[in-house]
Amino acid sequence: MVNRKNKIVITFISILFGLIVGALALAIAGFNPLEAYKIMFEGIFGSPKYISWTIVRSTPLILTGISVAFAFKTGLFNIGAEGQYIIGSLVATLVGYFFKLPIVIHAIVAILAGCLAAAIWGGIAGLLKAKFGINEVITTIMLNWTALYLSNYVVFWEPFKRPNRDASQQILDTARIEILANWKVSDAGREFLKNNEFLKDFLNPPVNFGFIIAILVAILVWYILKNTTLGYQLRAVGFNKDAAEYGGIDVKRNMIISMMIAGAIAGLAGATQVLGVSRETAILTAAEGYGFDGMAVALIASSNPIACIAAGLLFGGLKYAGSKLQPLIGAPLEVINITIGVIVFFIAMPKLIDILISAINNRKRGVEVENTK
Amino acid sequence: MKILNDIGGIIGISLMYSAPLIYTSLGGVLSENSGVVNIGLEGMMTIGAFAGATVAYFTGNPWLGFIAAGFAGALLALLHAIACVTFTADQVVSGIAINFIGPGAALFLTKMFFDGAAMTIPVDLNNKIPRPLDGLFKQGSFLDSVFNQYATVYIAFLLVFLMWFMLYKTRIGLRIRAVGEHPKAADTLGVDVYKVKYLAVILSGVLAGLGGAAMSIAVVSNFRNTLISGQGFIALAAVIFGKWKPHGAMLGCLLFGAAQGISIFLGRSELISSQLLAMLPYIITIIVLILFVGESRGPAANGVPYERNK
Numbered sequence: 001m002v003n004r005k006n007k008i009v010i011t012f013i014s015i016l017f018g019l020i021v022g023a024l025a026l027a028i029a030g031f032n033p034l035e036a037y038k039i040m041f042e043g044i045f046g047s048p049k050y051i052s053w054t055i056v057r058s059t060p061l062i063l064t065g066i067s068v069a070f071a072f073k074t075g076l077f078n079i080g081a082e083g084q085y086i087i088g089s090l091v092a093t094l095v096g097y098f099f100k101l102p103i104v105i106h107a108i109v110a111i112l113a114g115c116l117a118a119a120i121w122g123g124i125a126g127l128l129k130a131k132f133g134i135n136e137v138i139t140t141i142m143l144n145w146t147a148l149y150l151s152n153y154v155v156f157w158e159p160f161k162r163p164n165r166d167a168s169q170q171i172l173d174t175a176r177i178e179i180l181a182n183w184k185v186s187d188a189g190r191e192f193l194k195n196n197e198f199l200k201d202f203l204n205p206p207v208n209f210g211f212i213i214a215i216l217v218a219i220l221v222w223y224i225l226k227n228t229t230l231g232y233q234l235r236a237v238g239f240n241k242d243a244a245e246y247g248g249i250d251v252k253r254n255m256i257i258s259m260m261i262a263g264a265i266a267g268l269a270g271a272t273q274v275l276g277v278s279r280e281t282a283i284l285t286a287a288e289g290y291g292f293d294g295m296a297v298a299l300i301a302s303s304n305p306i307a308c309i310a311a312g313l314l315f316g317g318l319k320y321a322g323s324k325l326q327p328l329i330g331a332p333l334e335v336i337n338i339t340i341g342v343i344v345f346f347i348a349m350p351k352l353i354d355i356l357i358s359a360i361n362n363r364k365r366g367v368e369v370e371n372t373k
Numbered sequence: 374m375k376i377l378n379d380i381g382g383i384i385g386i387s388l389m390y391s392a393p394l395i396y397t398s399l400g401g402v403l404s405e406n407s408g409v410v411n412i413g414l415e416g417m418m419t420i421g422a423f424a425g426a427t428v429a430y431f432t433g434n435p436w437l438g439f440i441a442a443g444f445a446g447a448l449l450a451l452l453h454a455i456a457c458v459t460f461t462a463d464q465v466v467s468g469i470a471i472n473f474i475g476p477g478a479a480l481f482l483t484k485m486f487f488d489g490a491a492m493t494i495p496v497d498l499n500n501k502i503p504r505p506l507d508g509l510f511k512q513g514s515f516l517d518s519v520f521n522q523y524a525t526v527y528i529a530f531l532l533v534f535l536m537w538f539m540l541y542k543t544r545i546g547l548r549i550r551a552v553g554e555h556p557k558a559a560d561t562l563g564v565d566v567y568k569v570k571y572l573a574v575i576l577s578g579v580l581a582g583l584g585g586a587a588m589s590i591a592v593v594s595n596f597r598n599t600l601i602s603g604q605g606f607i608a609l610a611a612v613i614f615g616k617w618k619p620h621g622a623m624l625g626c627l628l629f630g631a632a633q634g635i636s637i638f639l640g641r642s643e644l645i646s647s648q649l650l651a652m653l654p655y656i657i658t659i660i661v662l663i664l665f666v667g668e669s670r671g672p673a674a675n676g677v678p679y680e681r682n683k
Contacts, residue, residue: 025478025481029481029485077465079606128659128662128663132662132663134659134662134663135613137609137610137613138609138610138613138614138658138659138662139659139662141603141606141607141609141610142610142655142656142658142659143655143659144603145603145651145652145655146652146655146656149648149649149651149652150648150652152648152651153646153648153649153652156646156648285599286599286602287602287603292472295469296469296473299466299469326489330489332480332481332484332485332489334476334477334478334480334481334484335477335481336477337473337474337476337477337480338473338474338477338478338481340473340477341470341471341472341473341474341475341477342470342474343470344466344469344470344473345452345456345467345470345471345474347466347470348456348462348463348464348466348467348470349456349460349461349462349463349467351460351461351462352456352460
């Protein structure tokens, strides 16, 4: 009943509802919602710098979103993107700092190492599910916290820790994936950018290749799911495990592969964030939430990897713009989490929106009938 | 004697940390036995922790705070129930939404009530949940460490018994389980499936809310944004670990609490890295699952929306 076109309509209506509830929350708290939304709109589109910040902030969310979406498609619930993200960033930082490799190759090696480690981390949950039948929701939750403390432990390791800071050493310049990072601060670059206001502003934030990688991954994952035997098998397992097994598909093997791929993608999110933006792994007291935000992204995108790009940009944009509310009008930025929650909430119940749409249609039809009388 | 007192210390810490988990996992048990998956426990716990700390601070009465926490959790659970029961929503998706709305609203309101601060003002130590057996035993003795607990700890264990009794020894309990196993059959026998599910989900919110308050006005004395970070999910894990039974879930929470107690105790000696110790509870949980639990099967119709006409 809910076809593809309806799905998109439902998503947009849900986003609208989310923004309305967000506005209501602001209004009840005594803020002018129109003013707040104006600030947020300008906070994203007001300057080339803001646009590139939005892209930078959205990149990890797009990737963790794809990770969760991929697992969803194969019938698994990856709450573990958070931990896989942490492992990916930790290993990318380790390789980025300790390895001495030429530029470009260094970055590629660091990214692959991060993905591989995170794939193994995700694979543990897949293996435990396949082998012992342990629900992946439990294991991924436990692995999230294990990853967090493991990362802290490694960062505290003497040769790796930066003295007097709650963070690791910074990665070497050869491993960075920031676009034109060195050129930006060189004499020639400065001279050039002086005359190009737009580019200067756009390149001010740490714009990096992560976003391009995310888009490529989205396309790749979409292609794998849609056009390959592996994708077919994975989706079959997600659709009906027993039927897939009966059809000769190795369900257990596919579960492990699925969690490994999901882990690799979440790890990629962490790796690109380190190599492109933070350049270090910080000591964490609590999860940063990239994995959990990824769940919302995947849901808003109805688990379509390509749609995760748009959903990630929406979420990243809202989060980035929301952070400007507090300093400018004093409104808590948590209104963004409420908004996102409400969007996901309405997406969860297409039936309600279906009812609303048909009610509106019926009324229209009623008016038309009235008019023809 | 020292070793006995140390063991007492570990047991005491374990009980204290288990209590908030037990409330919340009982909520999970109740909701899932009626066939509604409740991933949103974390969000309900967070709003409960906030409401408990805030009301206890402004009224000076911890019990009013505790009750308010139950109401706050119920309110959020009502949203979950409307979505899952009336509008046959995807229950996991709705639960995730609750996990954004709950903590978002809790922090939003904290900043509103406390002039933009990201935490509530701590309640006076005398206005925390009382310890009913305080002073009964010699301070620092084994019995003191084990039994001198906040009242919320005792209530948690009482609730485990009550929940077990209700689910397995009363009519309403039978109805809840019937609805979770085979809603259609229950419906034919005249059970109002929707009403039962609403009741179970809303009560699960009450319990999760109480779990949050057991954290914010007993274990510590205020609400802050990192206070509830993952306990709701651990409680959920305990539900699955305990095979959807109240006493099983309690064991899961105790196991986790004990692992935490041991790691805190060992942390005092500073022989082992505190980061490695912090991993312990999570790793132990996984190992125990591998060794003893294996495949767990919940109520047959858990997670499946029910529509009467289908």
